[in-house]
Amino acid sequence: AQKITQTQPGMFVQEKEAVTLDCTYDTSDPSYGLFWYKQPSSGEMIFLIYQGSYDQQNATEGRYSLNFQKARKSANLVISASQLGDSAMYFCAMRGYNQGGKLIFGQGTELSVKP
Amino acid sequence: EAGVVQSPRYKIIEKKQPVAFWCNPISGHNTLYWYLQNLGQGPELLIRYENEEAVDDSQLPKDRFSAERLKGVDSTLKIQPAELGDSAVYLCASSLTRSTEAFFGQGTRLTVV
Numbered sequence: 706a707q708k709i710t711q712t713q714p715g716m717f718v719q720e721k722e723a724v725t726l727d728c729t730y731d732t733s734d735p736s737y738g739l740f741w742y743k744q745p746s747s748g749e750m751i752f753l754i755y756q757g758s759y760d761q762q763n764a765t766e767g768r769y770s771l772n773f774q775k776a777r778k779s780a781n782l783v784i785s786a787s788q789l790g791d792s793a794m795y796f797c798a799m800r801g802y803n804q805g806g807k808l809i810f811g812q813g814t815e816l817s818v819k820p
Numbered sequence: 821e822a823g824v825v826q827s828p829r830y831k832i833i834e835k836k837q838p839v840a841f842w843c844n845p846i847s848g849h850n851t852l853y854w855y856l857q858n859l860g861q862g863p864e865l866l867i868r869y870e871n872e873e874a875v876d877d878s879q880l881p882k883d884r885f886s887a888e889r890l891k892g893v894d895s896t897l898k899i900q901p902a903e904l905g906d907s908a909v910y911l912c913a914s915s916l917t918r919s920t921e922a923f924f925g926q927g928t929r930l931t932v933v
Contacts, residue, residue: 709862716869731832740921742924747926748909748926748927748928749924749925749927750863750913750924751910751924752921752922752923752924753844755921789928796863798862803916805868805875805876806851806853806868806876806915806917806918806919807834807855807868807876808863808865808922810863810864811862812860812861812862812882813860819919
């Protein structure tokens with residue numbers, strides 16, 4: 706079975722500071738991909754970053770980086786220099802090689818950036 | 821380039837009535853997904869299409885839900901009859917292939933009263 710766990714229902718961060726959103730996963734697939742999505746109040750799920758299970762380096766996309774620790778089965782999202790517009794729900798998701806294109810999502814973390 | 825377009829954005833219906841949602845994926849994307857998102861939870865897959873073929877509909881409640889993707893482009897998701905528990909956000913997503921990242925629309929928020 707595949708499972709994504711996000712243990713932080715809500716997080717607060719001061720503007721311009723960095724924040725880490727936790728994500729752990731469980732899968733029996735030998736190959737898989739990990740994703741982070743942002744969902745603002747408007748409802749759209751916005752793709753942020755992707756990490757493949759065999760990628761040697763941690764993924765980075767602008768202010769977003771993924772701290773991938775395969776042995777610990779964790780894929781934490783790090784947002785540097787937080788901005789007010791970063792306030793949103795953040796979802797970690799996984800797609801196993803044997804699952805077709807199916808994404809399994811976590812429960813999400815609500816991030817609030819304080820001015 | 822336009823993203824995934826869904827309509828309507830909001831829908832309020834009485835229970836036992838039918839309802840339909842429409843999705844236009846990103847041009848050229850072969851894979852299309854319908855997800856259900858209940859309040860406070862992450863999305864869950866209802867059905868996945870590869871072109872016009874439904875390749876994964878194991879989570880679709882087939883007694884009341886149906887979907888189609890004519891000509892492998894636009895897709896509709898229908899509920900008939902709707903129940904109170906169907907109140908949720910219905911998200912459509914598309915990807916170039918099943919192995920590439922999925923892009924989501926803004927969703928349709930359904931309220932059944």
